Amino acid sequence: MKIDSKITTDVLVVGSGLSGIKVSKELASSKHEVLMVTKTKLASGSSFYPLKASLGTQVTKDADDKELFLQDIEDLSRGMHRQDLAEVYVEEIPDRVTEYKDIGVLSKKLEGERKACFANHPRDIYLLSDWDQIRENVRTIFSEYDNLNLMEKTVVVSLIKKEKRIVGAVMLNEENEFVLVECKAVILASGGFGSLYKHNLNPTDVDGSGHILALEAGASLVNMEFIQFIPGITAPRYKTLFGEHTLMYCQDIINDNGESLLDPYLPEEVTKKECLEIRSSHGPFTHSLESRYFDIAMMKSIIASRDEKGFSLVYDEELYENKEEFYTVYLDWLKGKNVHLTKQEVKIAPFAHASNGGVFIDTHGETGIDGLYAIGELSSNIEGANRLGGNSTGACMVFGKRAATACGKYLQSVDAYDLTEEEGNEQLQKLLDFTNSYESQESELTANQIVDKIKEIMWYHGNVVRSEKQLVAALEEINVLESDFQFEELIEHRHSRKLAIKVRNFIRLSQILLQAMLERKESRGAHYREDFPVESPDFNKRLFVSQNNQHSVSLEFLTK
Known part of the structure; x- marks a missing residue:
């Protein structure tokens, strides 16, 4: 198992939904070399889920509406939102909604004003629809840029950090070969984790892989227990x-x-x-x-x-x-x-639908790790315990633009790190050593059966109704599946490499979600514990998830 080839670019964009499309177009327009990778095809993820009529974007009406809009977000968040991110959104979304056409997205302003989902005040709403046409438009726009390259059916396996900054990544391409990417920055725009659940309203590529990439690179996750079920x-x-x-x-x-x-x-x-x-x-x-x-x-x-x-x-x-x-x-x-x-x-x-939590970011999509950005549903953005309707699509535009601007400045401030294939192979070995630390045993379950079992466990125990008894039982079941998982055997065979990474990520992320649900011993917004059925002031702070040097995960309530 070794690196088969190497690619060099300025920035690697992971994901091809609205946020990935926006940030890639912005960076390419600024003459940076961009490599976009996507697990399926261009224009994918929750943004392009086929069995929905439309998506909406809620837009600030005027100066007087700014305070009302912020109040709507604050009231709904139950204290779990980020005021700085909300202020940026409310201020900038009127300009960003006019830029949908620049990335090929068809939008139409609804007649009159309407209250968005959960909103207390009506405002302008733009509907996005005709996804097949949007896909064609995006592909046409991307083809106009020689400095914007696309790799479809490609999975990012691990991010590489040297000198306390991101310098590259290891990927599996369409032929399941290991590819080393040398880059100055990585922008994660890979969406949520709805497909971790048996019944979900997401495409299969919305699997939480970006959360694991960010966590293992040193970023924090926050508000992971707040998951939308519709x-x-x-x-x-x-x-x-x-x-x-x-x-x-x-x-x-x-x-x-x-x-x-x-x-x-x-x-x-x-x-x-x-x-x-x-x-x-x-x-x-x-x-x-x-x-x-x-x-x-x-x-x-x-x-x-x-x-x-x-x-x-x-x-x-x-x-x-x-x-x-x-x-x-x-x-x-x-x-x-x-x-x-x-x-x-x-x-x-x-059905599982969307995650309110995700990678902790600042107002420019920066994660606290130099050269690593997170945008879209992958990031923990303006929402808190509940999410105001029509904000998620708009946030892709607002923070896609901001991340592109910040990343562009960062690219000019650093030199490329000369990443060798030997260092890529070392990163692969680290991944293998870490995953082999699981105490695996002989199993009668196939990898696909492990995936299916995780999805069922999560849907029954980590859904709308939660309790300590159910969550502990679910964690015990996941831990048994972890011991049944034969990672090294799967990763050695080319045809099963992507499945090996998926199972590994499913195990890690399901454990994190269940632990977060256990830690919040109250009911707040999208998180309902029938054994703690009221909201408690003791938990009026956000729950952060981080990985320590021994690869174990720690959870801590913080007020930041």
């Missing part, structure tokens, strides 16, 4: 994004016996109508609102029955009489997917 359609079209706004016209959610799911869970002071109306105003689950019973009822029923088929929605026919653009865009798109909410039995269940 209802997704299980039937008639599995993994289709559900439009929560349609719940305004929903009468009930029922099981296969026609029994209301909500009746056993709603307290006397909350009516079914109130619960559904509140739930229609936001996509992700949150403990912060009375609508929480909707998601808790679904997940508790699934855990009790182990039946994952989902639950049926009972709608008023008036749903299809609403001609507001926000409704018609979604309902017409569903029709194109052969889904009709009142004429068919439509079932939903909680």
Whole structure:
């Protein structure tokens, strides 16, 4: 097992969603040599998930709206957001939204003003859609730059640090050969980790690999326990994004016996109508609102029955009489997917969707490691315990631009490190030695079976409803799978190398997530502990994850 070839570039961009596209275009326009790598094809990740109608970007209206916008973010975050990042977003998003066209993204301003998901105040919302056309546009734009190179079906295995800065990376290319990259900087834009869960609304490449790369390079992770779970359609079209706004016209959610799911869970002071109306105003689950019973009822029923088929929605026919653009865009798109909410039995269940936490960054996407940047969903950005709708796409633009500017200045301030293949081989050996520190044993499970088991464990135990008993049991199961994992055997065979890296990352990240969920002994925003069902002032600080020199992980609550 050794390096097969070497590439030299100024900056390596990992990921090809909105943030990766934005930062690559900005750097290429500034004449820097850019190498973008992506696990699948150009224009991928959650940004380009196919079974959704559109994405939205929420935009500051005017000077008076800035304080209201910041207040919306603060109220929703439950004290877990970053004020400095929020201020940057609110100030700069009006300019950045005009730049969608520069990267080939089709955007349209909705008629009138509308409250975004979780928002208390209405403002302008831009819808992004027609993803197939956007892919074509991006490829055309990228082809205009001789200094912007693309490697598809390529996985970054490890980042190389010398002289306390990033100087390169080791990758597996399309032919599963080890490639050494010599570069001055790396920008991670690889997205979240939704595919760590059995039922998710992400492409398979959204697997948390960037989090492990950053952690092992010395960066910190934060707010990892705050994960968005939203209802997704299980039937008639599995993994289709559900439009929560349609719940305004929903009468009930029922099981296969026609029994209301909500009746056993709603307290006397909350009516079914109130619960559904509140739930229609936001996509992700949150403990912060009375609508929480909707998601808790679904997940508790699934855990009790182990039946994952989902639950049926009972709608008023008036749903299809609403001609507001926000409704018609979604309902017409569903029709194109052969889904009709009142004429068919439509079932939903909680799906993993997006991560509120991620790599800790400053206002320029810098991680604290010289030459390493993180942007997009991979980073822990402006959101906290909950995320305001329409901010994630905008953050890709705002911090993609800022990271490109900061990285451009950094590239001019440092000389390239002459990285040798011998040093690349040493990095490979470090990876092998670290992973072989696991006490592995003979296993009857294949690597793919280990992946599937991790996804099931995470979906049942690290979903909407959490408790110490469930989380400890999940960690014990993951640790057993870790001992079953034969990394060296897989990595030695070319055809299974990428799978070996995926299993390794799944094990590490699932352990981190479960540990973070255990540490936060309260309920706050997207994190609900049924054994600690109230928000506690004792936990009004962010949970940081870091790796020490012995490769073990430490978790610490900090106020920074």
